[in-house]
Amino acid sequence: MSKIDFEKFGKFSKPGPRYTSYPTALEFNEEFKYDDYIKYLENGKDKLSIYVHLPFCRSACYFCGCNVVFTSKEDKLDRYVEYLKKEIDILVNHIDTSREVIQFHFGGGTPTYYSADSLDEIVTYIRSKFTNWSKDAEISSEIDPRFFNEEQMKVFVKHGFNRISFGVQDFDPKVQEAIHRIQPFEITKNAVDLARKYGINSINIDLIYGLPYQSFESFKTTLELAFSLNPDRLAVFNYAHVPWLKKTMRKFDETTLPHPSVKLEILKYTIDFFEKNGYKMVGMDHFAKPDDELFTAIAKGELHRNFQGYTTKGGANLIGIGLTSIGEGERYYAQNTKDMNAYEEAIDKGLLPFERGVSLSDDDVIRKSVIMELMANFSIDIKRIENEHKIVFKDYFADALLALNEYKDAGLITITDEKIEANSTGAMLIRNIAMPFDAYMNKYKDNKKSFSKTV
């Protein structure tokens, strides 16, 4: 990549959403009431995607932006399972449990901080309530290789888990020390081998660039080690440094964070490295082998982005269970409370632990489809959007098209009557390119602390 490119990119490094939802979580509010959520649940007819949040971790990884509860007390973990079961009991009073489950995901926290018996208890309970699981349902869990054993793997196999995502982030010992996550390569390798031994043939590895002490050279080694594990998919995330929101991030000496130009160099190398080694880029931060179903989905325009990343299982209602989890339907997002006491209190009263959400207006729905298409496919099929939403694109998005000229002039996108398309360099700035379509961005233009930086 030439020096000129870095100069171009530098000016595009600005705060922006990651668009795992639109409107973003900043727009979730308390005007969206409990009864609104219940109505959406009760009237829903779509297939189901179930997300269960298991928030506990033994210790803090300093880069982590997840909603986590740190504990070493087993009774806390057990108590949470009891509350999860009660939450599910309340939920099933408001939802047609015969709807087909096409996706299930354990996220955290560290789901495998739970013992095999507890994981078994949770999934068995959910399966006893939601009984109509598609035979090709995608059933997955995030796994911290430092907390993973054969007994847990047997439980996953028993319940038909077919995808596993391992958290790695970086293999360099100095980086691992700085981020407070010591995880020697052998631990990750053993975990991957264990999953393979039990027939899991969709293994994902998560990496992060932008962490303290990372350099172009050190990340090259991390990529080579990750590649040696032959994962089916990889997610390579841009570290979101938001110390004003996450206390543990304040532990980083900011002078050790790689400069945006180094991050871009890393990203460019990462894309080239995986493409050279038989992977293809999916969306803004994922890679997969070319025979992966994600690519068939792209060709059919059926790749979707949600809180778990990219998926082929669109069109389902996402049901969030557990502390802080988010549910999503065509016209709403609904989030559970982040506070454990409030979570338990709501459930004790026989209520779902819902806290806030947002009902989507017609305008939100249109913009959501444009932004999600950009985030998934790096392009917008203008005619399809016009047909689906009965709008004249160039009139409806006149302001956005004007704002996009900057990216067009920089040679990052092309705009025709049929299509807006980012090239491979523009794809690295897809968050920037999506932002002109976001009706809420103006509210935050003077608040630099609303989002992480796009580069």
Ligand code: SF4
């Ligand atoms: S990265 Fe994973 S293991 Fe580390 S604190 Fe966050 S959720 Fe816990």
